[in-house]
Amino acid sequence: MADTMIETSIVEKDNAARLANLKNDYENLGEKLARRGIAISDILQKVSAFAVAVPSWGVGTGGTRFARFPGGGEPRNIFDKIEDCAVIQQLTRATPTVSLHIPWDKADPRQLKQAASRFGLGFDAMNSNTFSDQLGQAHSYKFGSLTHADAAVRNQAVEHNLECIEIGKTLGSKALTIWVGDGSNFPGQVNFAKSFERYLDSAKAIYASLPADWRLFTEHKMYEPAFYSTVVQDWGTNYIIAKELGDKASCLVDLGHHAPNVNIEMIVSRLIQFGKLGGFHFNDSKYGDDDLDAGSVDPYRLFLVFNELVDAELNKAKGFNPAHMLDQSHNVTDPIESLMLSAIEVQRAYAAALLVDRKALTAYQESNDALMATQTLKVAYRTDVEPILAMARFNSGGAIDPVTAYRASGYRKMISEVRPTVAGGSGGIV
Numbered sequence: 001m002a003d004t005m006i007e008t009s010i011v012e013k014d015n016a017a018r019l020a021n022l023k024n025d026y027e028n029l030g031e032k033l034a035r036r037g038i039a040i041s042d043i044l045q046k047v048s049a050f051a052v053a054v055p056s057w058g059v060g061t062g063g064t065r066f067a068r069f070p071g072g073g074e075p076r077n078i079f080d081k082i083e084d085c086a087v088i089q090q091l092t093r094a095t096p097t098v099s100l101h102i103p104w105d106k107a108d109p110r111q112l113k114q115a116a117s118r119f120g121l122g123f124d125a126m127n128s129n130t131f132s133d134q135l136g137q138a139h140s141y142k143f144g145s146l147t148h149a150d151a152a153v154r155n156q157a158v159e160h161n162l163e164c165i166e167i168g169k170t171l172g173s174k175a176l177t178i179w180v181g182d183g184s185n186f187p188g189q190v191n192f193a194k195s196f197e198r199y200l201d202s203a204k205a206i207y208a209s210l211p212a213d214w215r216l217f218t219e220h221k222m223y224e225p226a227f228y229s230t231v232v233q234d235w236g237t238n239y240i241i242a243k244e245l246g247d248k249a250s251c252l253v254d255l256g257h258h259a260p261n262v263n264i265e266m267i268v269s270r271l272i273q274f275g276k277l278g279g280f281h282f283n284d285s286k287y288g289d290d291d292l293d294a295g296s297v298d299p300y301r302l303f304l305v306f307n308e309l310v311d312a313e314l315n316k317a318k319g320f321n322p323a324h325m326l327d328q329s330h331n332v333t334d335p336i337e338s339l340m341l342s343a344i345e346v347q348r349a350y351a352a353a354l355l356v357d358r359k360a361l362t363a364y365q366e367s368n369d370a371l372m373a374t375q376t377l378k379v380a381y382r383t384d385v386e387p388i389l390a391m392a393r394f395n396s397g398g399a400i401d402p403v404t405a406y407r408a409s410g411y412r413k414m415i416s417e418v419r420p421t422v423a424g425g426s427g428g429i430v
């Protein structure tokens with residue numbers, strides 16, 4: 001039995017007070033779904049098997065380029081971060097893996113593995129960082145990394161990615177995610193074609209060192225930190241990269257990395273169709289790469305993304321095996337609470353998408369019944385699937401109401417006493 005950061009008796013006590021109502025709600029929903037020809041147990045089983053990784057950098061308080069307001073009990077190092085991730089998994093049972101960021105989380109890999117195993121946690125994709133300079137680094141990334149005009153800088157950036165793979169091998173990770181901030185702030189500053197050519201050459205060097213059972217995810221982002229042009233700016237460029245590199249390479253879609261109003265669910269569909277959807281960084285946004293909590297601004301869009309994913313799952317789309325990860329910055333909330341609710345929002349979108357009557361939808365599409373087609377999606381979206389999510393958590397030892405159980409545990413107060421407030425720290429908004 002894995003260790004827990006929160007006393008199990010606290011969770012059991014909170015659950016006991018909620019169980020009778022949950023059973024009623026679950027039964028009522030089961031009856032409603034049965035009338036639609038859906039077995040609630042099938043949905044419960046799929047939701048229980050669904051997992052989303054927590055980014056190590058998400059458990060610290062984020063910030064903006066204006067300021068950062070640290071909260072109490074912030075993690076001082078990766079080992080504190082793993083403890084916070086363990087709390088999220090203990091209460092939600094939806095986040096069994098942690099995604100590390102090198103060098104922020106650099107430590108003896110065997111110690112890292114031990115620290116995570118203690119709580120039954122595993123490791124998701126490794127994330128490299130060539131968008132900021134580290135102390136004592138030979139060459140600066142001020143003017144780029146994998147695309148830099150100077151081969152020595154590019155080599156250093158490639159070497160760093162290879163180091164991430166090496167660390168990941170010990171940890172049992174099976175993927176590397178590359179995101180670079182390379183680009184330009186002025187027209188004429190860089191040659192678009194030459195810098196993309198250099199990107200491809202560098203990425204090929206990394207890809208060549210990828211173990212056979214690993215995957216390489218490349219992440220596009222429209223702008224920021226570069227504000228005039230970005231080398232890997234959109235899904236089209238990302239697709240070209242994945243195509244150029246080979247079968248182990250695919251595209252990572254961060255929901256916040258597109259222009260406002262872009263039809264992200266359609267991008268997801270395209271990448272699935274051509275076997276290049278690697279996975280997601282879930283978050284939400286209103287204006288840009290806001291890194292707000294998943295499902296907090298536009299939960300319908302999250303549902304529409306999952307509508308595409310469920311469609312691919314049911315159709316057994318070739319090579320379909322997307323990685324799910326949260327990538328958010330928590331500036332005004334307790335990061336643990338935000339991450340728990342965000343993981344649940346992602347699960348909720350999945351559960352609701354499983355309820356879409358796909359046979360009816362296809363028939364409406366083929367008879368050009370636009371109104372009923374869209375209503376078919378709405379019927380699924382409007383179904384309150386909370387009893388399924390709560391039952392999945394309860395059955396696997398989690399909390400029926402994670403935030404209430406977390407607050408009742410006094411965890412934040414407890415760690416605030418042992419972890420002094422640190423100044424600065426990495427905001428980690430990627």
Ligand SMILES: [Mn+2]
Nearest residue numbers: 254281327430
């Ligand atoms: Mn991201």
